[in-house]
Amino acid sequence: xxxxxxxxxxxxxxxxxxxxxxxxxxxxxxxxxxxxxxxxxxxxxxxxxxxxxxxxxxxxxxxxxxxxxxxxxxxxxxxxxxxxxxxxxxxxxxxxxxxxxxxxxxxxxxxxxxxxxxxxxxxxxxxxxxxxxxxxxxxxxxxxxxxxxxxxxxxxxxxxxxxxxxxxxxxxxxxxxxxxxxxxxxxxxxxxxxxxxxxxxxxxxxxxxxxxxxxxxxxxxxxxxxxxxxxxxxxxxxxxxxxxxxxxxxxxxxxxxxxxxxxxxxxxxxxxxxxxxxxxxxxxxxxxxxxxxxxxxxxxxxxxxxxxxxxxxxxxxxxxxxxxxxxxxxxxxxxxxxxxxxxxxxxxxx
Numbered sequence: 001x002x003x004x005x006x007x008x009x010x011x012x013x014x015x016x017x018x019x020x021x022x023x024x025x026x027x028x029x030x031x032x033x034x035x036x037x038x039x040x041x042x043x044x045x046x047x048x049x050x051x052x053x054x055x056x057x058x059x060x061x062x063x064x065x066x067x068x069x070x071x072x073x074x075x076x077x078x079x080x081x082x083x084x085x086x087x088x089x090x091x092x093x094x095x096x097x098x099x100x101x102x103x104x105x106x107x108x109x110x111x112x113x114x115x116x117x118x119x120x121x122x123x124x125x126x127x128x129x130x131x132x133x134x135x136x137x138x139x140x141x142x143x144x145x146x147x148x149x150x151x152x153x154x155x156x157x158x159x160x161x162x163x164x165x166x167x168x169x170x171x172x173x174x175x176x177x178x179x180x181x182x183x184x185x186x187x188x189x190x191x192x193x194x195x196x197x198x199x200x201x202x203x204x205x206x207x208x209x210x211x212x213x214x215x216x217x218x219x220x221x222x223x224x225x226x227x228x229x230x231x232x233x234x235x236x237x238x239x240x241x242x243x244x245x246x247x248x249x250x251x252x253x254x255x256x257x258x259x260x261x262x263x264x265x266x267x268x269x270x271x272x273x274x275x276x277x278x279x280x281x282x283x284x285x286x287x288x289x290x291x292x293x294x295x296x297x298x299x300x301x302x303x304x305x306x307x308x309x310x311x312x313x314x315x316x317x318x319x320x321x322x323x324x325x326x327x328x329x330x331x332x333x334x335x336x337x338x339x340x341x342x343x344x345x346x347x348x349x350x
Contacts, residue, residue, distance in 0.1 A: 033045055123140045249272065324336065
């Protein structure tokens with residue numbers, strides 16, 4: 001039996017995180033340029049850096065997907081053709097697109113680059129997926145709200161040439177497929193243009209108009225953080241996702257640390273390999289994900305009730321990067337660049 005090729009897609013917010021993803025087994029990485037990306041605060045790549053990144057990735061046998069998933073304003077459209085052409089010249093393998101106008105422009109100005117429909121477009125059924133395929137999409141990134149049983153039906157009712165991508169790990173948005181205006185209203189920062197302030201993570205209180213200054217905690221049912229989401233973790237369910245017909249398994253986190261990129265990519269690389277061999281996943285790889293900074297984990301909407309609300313805003317972490325190994329000295333000792341404080345008695349894992 002020929003096992004299907006399953007892509008592990010990892011975040012690359014900057015060059016350091018790109019190198020971590022490549023080293024730890026990503027089949028593809030996704031990153032952004034200086035425009036049209038949904039993570040304006042990530043390191044991102046100039047076109048000169050993008051060319052270097054694609055050469056490095058391709059030498060490693062890794063594909064490069066470039067986010068072009070903002071909803072551009074009318075005055076930005078004139079910049080789009082040159083942006084797409086330069087990205088194609090830099091060697092990117094795919095665009096991640098959330099706007100139908102951008103889809104048409106990509107097909108016209110960068111025809112050699114594959115077109116992947118972003119989760120921002122909210123694909124949750126085969127009818128939408130088929131329309132997008134007819135428009136020139138090579139892949140759809142399903143909305144996080146899509147249940148596992150629906151993924152099976154989508155796969156069964158779409159052309160086999162249309163690839164299906166789904167998130168397996170990372171932060172979740174409280175709004176449908178990231179379509180949120182809270183940040184716009186409360187801070188003036190546009191979430192659909194890469195500048196979300198994440199007000200859903202804030203702690204909220206009630207104020208009664210006749211008693212100004214008196215705050216009442218919203219502590220019933222879901223707690224004070226009424227819109228706060230847990231993080232997704234599907235590492236124990238990789239076989240089910242593969243069986244449902246998912247082509248690419250995506251890790252969220254372009255703004256997370258290099259340690260996160262390394263540890264999470266490494267864990268899911270092993271999880272996929274074990275799944276394809278039909279072997280049980282050792283507990284050590286599940287434990288590895290508890291070491292990185294994260295909110296409590298859940299399986300999102302894959303199995304019905306998401307249980308995604310979390311009554312705290314803080315992250316949990318069992319480990320952090322204390323140093324990066326740069327090489328080996330002539331005397332046999334490792335040469336390190338220190339990143340964080342560590343003390344005598346601390347446990348260090350190499």
